Amino acid sequence: MSEPTTSDPAPAPGAAGAGPLVVRTAEELARARAALGTRRTALVPTMGALHSGHRRLVATAREHADAVVVSIFVNPLQFGPNEDFDRYPRPLEADLAVCAEAGVDVVFAPTVEVMYPGPQIVTVRPGAMGEVLEGEFRPGFFEGVLTVVSKLFNLVRPDVAVFGQKDAQQLAVVRRMVRDLCMPVHVVGAATVRDPDGLATSSRNVYLSAEERRSALALSRALLAGADAAVTGAVGILSAAREVLDEAATADPPVAVDYLSLVNPVTFTEVSGDFRGDAVLVVAAWVGETRLIDNVPLTL
Ligand SMILES: Nc1ncnc2c1ncn2[C@@H]1O[C@H](COP(=O)(O)OP(=O)(O)OP(=O)(O)O)[C@@H](O)[C@H]1O
């Protein structure tokens, strides 16, 4: 290894072995961001309880940038009054260990007071594509997501932001916001990571009992059945997936479907029966008290 010279840049936050620099306030973040200088910077926004899906986002971020900032913030604005904001897992120490192992440079873990020092009067609304599917079942969800993502973009000023395909509608709505509001951020999607049994990894999987997890596998099985029927077109795809979900509705414990839909991956409008091209088969369902979402991109 060569000796450091006076022309070497200052050690970057999160330099080898050091672990990420953890910042909690906007001022600390501004200093950390300044220290990254002109390094191409990627942001990975998360709500913490990090798992293999988040690890893939960080790896993807590394491919597109020289420095990676992970935000960990359970955003109250995107939770409905009867949703799981209070019980959402918040294992910060374990998350920091994941970030250290993944070579993250900076972790931004603000409190609610830092992100929302007063009432949030001005918000970012998603328009029609945020009012269907997830937006219909979680009213205000995408307004909460877009508002906090805008704030994170303004605080971190990333060149690149990485989002998971697992939340396909969120990825599409964020892309649309960046386009419509001329945000200077390149949005990158990362493919869904699954456990060996097919279940998409998700922070909420920890809520599932062993029996619930077994029932929950119907989601990925339904998507697979839909994908296998891709050549038959939209009607065939939906009926193949629906058949699996109908059976799961009578399992113990049962799977209760919020929606199953085949949509355009950019606009999230339903595709018609004779559609040919790229689509995404999306599903949301409850198993016990846990709501899960999943999807598979398809070409018809
Ligand atoms: N299995 C996965 N594969 C790829 N990306 C994922 C996966 N799970 C989550 N992500 C992505 O990680 C980012 C942060 O998501 P979040 O922290 O809400 O995790 P989550 O596991 O989706 O949580 P939840 O269980 O609350 O839905 C999002 O861009 C999301 O799409």
Ligand SMILES: CC(C)(CO)[C@@H](O)C(=O)[O-]
């Ligand atoms: C993008 C996000 C971090 C905004 O709170 C959240 O919706 C998530 O974790 O997907």
Ligand code: BAL
């Ligand atoms: N994973 C998307 C964030 C949420 O469900 O609230």
